Amino acid sequence: MVHLVEVESEVAEYLRTKLGDKLFGVATPKKLRVVVRVSSDAVKSCIRAIQEKFGDVHLTTITGCDLGEELELTYHLHLYANNVHIMVKTKVPKSEPKIDTITDVIPGAVLYEREVYEMLGIQFIGHPKLERLFLPDDWPEGIYPLRKDWRPEGLK
Amino acid sequence: MSTIDLILGPQHPAFKEPERFLFKTEGEIVVDVEPRLGYVHRGIEKAFEMRNYIQGLYLAERICGICNVxxxxxxxxxxxxVYGVEVPPRARYLRAVIHELNRIHSHLLIIGVAAELIGFDTLFMLIWRDREIVMDLVEMMTGNRVISAYITIGGVRRDVSPEFIEKAKKMLTKLEERVKYYRKVWIEDPIIRARCVEVGKLSKADAIKLCAVGPTARGSGVNYDVRRHRPYAAYDEIPFNVVLREEGDVWARVLCRIDETLEAINIVKYALDHLPSGDIRVKVPIRPPPGEGVAFVEAPRGELLHHVYSDGTDKPYRWRVRTPTYANIPAVCHMFKGCYIADIPAILVSIDPCFSCTDRVTILDIRTNERKILTWTQLKKMFREFRRPKA
Known part of the structure; x- marks a missing residue:
């Protein structure tokens, strides 16, 4: 088995050289994990770069989180080649929540992007069918339940 | 040929849980499918943000009854x-034991249902009879048959006695014999082969592209099992095999689960034989430090993710859960394309679907041939108007 620490620093080093000033930071907080912070226009090129170097990538999911003024997206990627879990993190402003779709590089992202869209109101530009996924049909337009300013009725 | 829309669900004899699929069919062949998710969507991720970490544990357990562990x-x-605590070795082993017992019960459940859905009711009843062995074991170990409330933050809540270990090994040996027999039936029975081989094909390339997980992906030869590739609990110390099949059809996916059941029995036996001594839990404070935690687990249906943001208060700032069936929806929609209508239940059950997601009704007006979907509010209004006495 390949030595674990080397695998993480290899991924971190490669992304550092490949992404340049689009990269805000790389960290390796624990075994088999790399956390990458990139600008919102660089997510797709980051995933493409990872695919070119390490081959097939599995997208576990996309986590969306409301941080107040900004919305944070975390793309959880698993590399089949060396079992590293890469968290690609990016932020989009709440005033203009838009980001490019990654469905053209990872087709399995279709449902995850729809869920983030309905729950947090982020527009994925270029998504083949950006519609609601889980919410009921009579759910009002422009209400995003996982944003912090929305609270369920009748609860303290 | 003109296409006909065929709607299956949310209530349908072949579905154990509510989910609607709109199949576009040409004759007997499915050409396209559109899933409608969300019938049992309960807003659990929001609910996590309103509970403290211990309360959240019990909520997490209720996301899915079958794979609660x-x-x-x-x-x-x-x-x-997030807390930065290490779990004691004995607890790590006990976690592996209950996790595998949970997998055995879940796999036997779905293998039985698969047999029922292809019309082999005897096999279904036999498998479910033998599944009681593992249900009894879970009850002996945790005090409950299904929702076990066994694992807690920092360890596990109950220890096991030497008597339990002896009894468990005996019962598992009996179960192993039975499962080996079912494996033989699944491989040799001509009717099972006729219904399952070459049905619902998923190639390895498609499984990777559509991000399939668990036995669904491993049945197509994708070598990914969280227990092996990013070990947790005691899986870095317990020897076991990752079951892979190359065929990529319904038959292979179910066989994958049968073999995984046999592996799980061995894992439990090994863990019980090599159980370290010591504490079973460490206590944690109410408030964790600020930070982020991500965990992966190989649930019976595949890779499961929990992702938490902590802001230093007693409640999580954000809790994200990604369940394995959700990940397998794009893959199962792909499998449906080109299949026969009669094979729809077999293909659906081969991903071991677990739909945990608000109600509506589709009304077809046969006079105008108009179809509309009613929301819950509209349905309630119609009901009130219907009940109101006529003037």
């Missing part, structure tokens, strides 16, 4: 990462 384990691991 996988959810509490994943929840606890994500929370432990």
């Amino acid at each position: 996988a959810h509490t384990l994943c929840y606890a691991q994500a929370a432990e990462e």
Whole structure:
């Protein structure tokens, strides 16, 4: 088995050289994990770069989180080649929540992007069918339940 | 040929849980499918933000009754990462034991249902009879048959006695014999082969592209099992095999689960034989430090993720859960394309679907041939108007 620490620093080093000033930071907080912070226009090129170097990538999911003024997206990627879990993190402003779709590089992202869209109101530009996924049909337009300013009725 | 829309669900004899699929069919062949998810969507991710970490543990357990251990384990691991605590070795082994017992019961459940859906009711009843062995074991170990409330943040809540270990090994040996027999039936029976071989094909390339997980992906030869590739609990110390099949059809996916059941029995036996001594839990404070925790677990249906953001208060700032069936929806929609209508239940059951997601009704007006979907509010209004006495 390949030595674990080397695998993480290899991924971190490669992304550092490949992404340049689009990269805000790389960290390796624990075994088999790399956390990458990139600008919102660089997510797709980051995933493409990872695919070119390490081959097939599995997208576990996309986590969306409301941080107040900004919305944070975390793309959880698993590399089949060396079992590293890469968290690609990016932020989009709440005033203009838009980001490019990654469905053209990872087709399995279709449902995850729809869920983030309905729950947090982020527009994925270029998504083949950006519609609601889980919410009921009579759910009002422009209400995003996982944003912090929305609270369920009748609860303290 | 003109296409005909065929709607299956949300209530349908072949579905164990509510989900609607709109199949576009040409004759007997499905050409396209559109799933409608969300019938049992309960807003659990929002609910996590309103509970403290211990209350959240019990909520996590109720995401899915069948794989409740996988959810509490994943929840606890994500929370432990935020708290920065190490679980004692004995607890790590006991976690592997209950996790595998949970997998055995879940796999036997779905293998039985698969047999029922292809019309082999005897096999279904026999498998479910033998599944009681593992249900009894779970009850002996945790005090409950299904929702076990066994795992907690920092360890497990009950220890096992030497008598339990002896009894468990005996019962598992009996179960192993039975499962080996079912494996033989699944491989040799001509009717099972006729219904399952070459049905619902998923190639390895498609499984990777559509991000399939668990036995669905491993049945197509994708070598990914969280227990092996990013070990947790005691899986780095317990020897076991990752079951892979190359065929990529319904038959292979179910066989994958049968073989995994046999592996799980061995894992439990090994873990019980090599159980370290010592504490079974460490206590954690109410408030964790600020930070982020991510945990992966190989649930019976595949890779499960819990991702938490902590802001230093007693409640999580954000809790994200990604369940394995959700990940397999794009893959199962792909499998449906080109299949026969009669094979729809067999293909659906081969991903071991677990739909945990608000109600509506489709009304077809046969006079105008108009179809409309009613929301819950509209349906309630119609009901009130219907009940109101006529003037």
